[in-house]
Amino acid sequence: MAVNRIAYLYTLLLSFIFFVLFDVYLLHLFLVFLLLLPFFSLLLAIPASRGLRYKMEIDDDIVPKGPCPVSLTIKNGSMFPCARVRLLLSRRNALGRSGEQYSDEAEDSVQCSMGPNRTITLQPVVKFNHCGRMDLSIRRVYVCDLLGLFSLPVPAANGVSASGSVYVLPELQTRSIQTDEAADLGLDSVTYSTERAGNDPSEIFQLRDYREGDPRHSVHWKLSSRMNRLIVREFGLPLNASLHFLLELREGADPAASEAMLGAVLAFSEYLMARKITHSVSWIGEEGMLQTLSVTGADALASVLHDLLALPAQERWSTLEQYAAQAMPQGETHVVYLIAGARWKSAEDEEAKGMLGNLLERNICRRLTLMTERCPQETAKGLLSFGCEVQLFSGRTFGADAEETL
Numbered sequence: 271m272a273v274n275r276i277a278y279l280y281t282l283l284l285s286f287i288f289f290v291l292f293d294v295y296l297l298h299l300f301l302v303f304l305l306l307l308p309f310f311s312l313l314l315a316i317p318a319s320r321g322l323r324y325k326m327e328i329d330d331d332i333v334p335k336g337p338c339p340v341s342l343t344i345k346n347g348s349m350f351p352c353a354r355v356r357l358l359l360s361r362r363n364a365l366g367r368s369g370e371q372y373s374d375e376a377e378d379s380v381q382c383s384m385g386p387n388r389t390i391t392l393q394p395v396v397k398f399n400h401c402g403r404m405d406l407s408i409r410r411v412y413v414c415d416l417l418g419l420f421s422l423p424v425p426a427a428n429g430v431s432a433s434g435s436v437y438v439l440p441e442l443q444t445r446s447i448q449t450d451e452a453a454d455l456g457l458d459s460v461t462y463s464t465e466r467a468g469n470d471p472s473e474i475f476q477l478r479d480y481r482e483g484d485p486r487h488s489v490h491w492k493l494s495s496r497m498n499r500l501i502v503r504e505f506g507l508p509l510n511a512s513l514h515f516l517l518e519l520r521e522g523a524d525p526a527a528s529e530a531m532l533g534a535v536l537a538f539s540e541y542l543m544a545r546k547i548t549h550s551v552s553w554i555g556e557e558g559m560l561q562t563l564s565v566t567g568a569d570a571l572a573s574v575l576h577d578l579l580a581l582p583a584q585e586r587w588s589t590l591e592q593y594a595a596q597a598m599p600q601g602e603t604h605v606v607y608l609i610a611g612a613r614w615k616s617a618e619d620e621e622a623k624g625m626l627g628n629l630l631e632r633n634i635c636r637r638l639t640l641m642t643e644r645c646p647q648e649t650a651k652g653l654l655s656f657g658c659e660v661q662l663f664s665g666r667t668f669g670a671d672a673e674e675t676l
Contacts, residue, residue, distance in 0.1 A: 274418035278308070308419050314350050315415035319422040321348030322355065325430040326408055332437045332575075337395045340406065342380065345389040352384040354414040356421070359394070364435075364580040365402030366519055366528055366611075374400060374525065377409065400525040401440040401532060403580040407433035437579050440533035467504035475504040513542065513549040514635070516593055516607045521583040523611025527643040530663035531610040532578055534641060538606075539565050539574070552593055553577065554584055560592035583611070587622050594625050597634045605635040609642050614649055623649070627656045 285301045288294075327341040340359070346352050356379060363374035380394045398404055411424040426432075467475040477490060480500030488502045515535050519528060535551065542549045543565065551574050552562040563574050590607060607626065629635055639659040650660045650668040660668040 278304075278417065278419060308415075308417060311415040311417045312420050315353075315413055315420060315422055317348045318346065318350045318352045319413035319424050322346055322352065322411065322413060322424045323428050323430065324357065324408060324411055324424070324432065326406065326432055326434060328406070328434045328436055331435065332439065333398070334439050335398055335401060335441060337397050338436060338438075339393045339395050342392040342394065342408075343389065344382065344384065344392070346384040346386060349386045351386050351416075352413050353416045354381060354383055354418065356381050356412045356414065357408055358410045359396065360405075360407050360409040361396060361398075362405045363400060363402040363525075364405055364582075365400070365532075366521075366523055366525070366581070366583045372405075374402075398436070398438045401438045401529045401579065403576075404436045404438055405433070406436060437576060439575075439579075440529040440536065473505060477501055477503060512603050513538075513547065514603050514605045515539075515549065515551045516589050516605060517551065517553040517578065517581065518587060518589040518607070518609040518612075519581045519583050520609065520611030520613070521585055522613075523583065524643070527610040527663070528581075530643060531608045531641070532581075534663055535578070535606075535608055536571075536575065539571055543567065543571065551578075552589060553581055554588045554592070556580070556582055558588070560589065560596065587625065590622065590625050594628055594634070597629070597632075599633040603635045604637040604639070605629060606639045606641060609640070612642055612644075614644075614646055623652050623656075623658075626653065626658050630657055 282301075282304050285297070285304055289297045289301050323345040325343050327343070329339070329341065342357065344355060344357075359378040359380060361376050361378070362372040364372065366374075378394065378396055380392060382390060382392060384390060396406070408429055411429070412421045413424060414421050477493070478501070480489065480494075480502050484502045488504070490501045490503050494501045515538070517531065517535060519531070539549065539551070548564070550562055550564045552560055555561045555577065561577065563570060563577075565571050565574060587609075612622075626638060626640065630638055637659070638657065639661060640653060641661050641663060643663050645653075645660055645662065645668070653660050654668060
């Protein structure tokens with residue numbers, strides 16, 4: 271538009287110079303024509319801008335990272351042509367937002383020209399570089415006049431379905447769980463009760479004297495012959511140890527760390543569902559309250575996914591605080607605390623370590639694992655000292671030799 275204005279002013283200046291130098295009647299008419307032309311161009315563009323209608327449609331609301339087509343339908347209901355229509359598409363990532371402040375915002379521009387009383391459909395491609403819930407909207411629409419000198423805004427009321435959301439999956443959604451990684455989290459291990467007997471012959475709960483009514487197959491014949499009395503085996507009771515994932519997203523978290531956290535928990539959840547292992551996920555919702563959902567199938571995972579891809583950022587350890595305040599002793603639960611964006615300052619370290627240690631002291635969980643994108647050596651050593659395991663999103667773990675594993 272700036273180029274058109276400069277070209278018009280340059281033409282007008284040349285015409286005025288020729289008008290001054292040469293007393294020619296046609297030059298007079300041409301100069302008047304140039305002066306009036308922008309007004310006529312503007313008058314034609316006004317009804318076109320008032321009669322324009324537009325809407326946006328999204329074919330698939332769950333997509334992988336990368337290019338995503340969006341359908342834009344534009345209708346010119348006036349009898350005047352639109353030399354150029356410009357639409358500004360806004361995309362904002364709801365993942366990691368703080369209040370109304372979004373973590374990632376960008377705009378894309380789409381342009382076209384239209385004849386009178388015509389309807390066209392455009393399919394621009396919008397590229398998503400990060401995972402999360404992308405809120406798309408047609409922020410502004412402009413109609414330019416024939417000369418390209420004026421840009422008239424189209425009333426927002428002319429837009430129908432001018433916004434929508436797309437859920438962009440993290441890349442780690444499809445990763446497989448390696449055997450050693452599953453072992454680190456105890457996903458493949460079986461825990462047996464120390465208080466009650468069961469019927470799993472692969473584990474012996476205790477040996478005791480025979481009682482009337484005991485099944486013959488439980489008799490330990492070899493030991494009975496040595497003891498000169500009947501000894502029976504009581505088998506182990508396998509515990510369906512549940513896994514509980516706590517998700518924490520801190521303000522200022524790097525998008526790569528947020529994606530790694532979501533990719534990890536979604537991959538673990540798929541792995542667990544395939545093996546019918548009980549697990550649940552907790553996070554802080556938009557209302558600032560702790561939300562917990564038990565993942566029992568694909569539908570439940572999809573519901574969790576929609577909420578997690580719009581996970582708001584928190585100033586404090588909100589998920590950990592609320593879970594610690596509400597949780598009841600569940601001795602066989604394995605809690606996996608995933609946090610992205612932790613700054614690990616000294617005061618916050620001590621506060622978080624105290625809350626994590628409190629979970630074990632109160633018997634809230636049998637096992638506790640911290641997963642994060644980075645963890646200083648001193649912090650890792652402090653967590654390991656009271657039994658909290660530490661693992662990075664990359665898969666690396668901290669053991670007794672924490673200095674070497676960094």
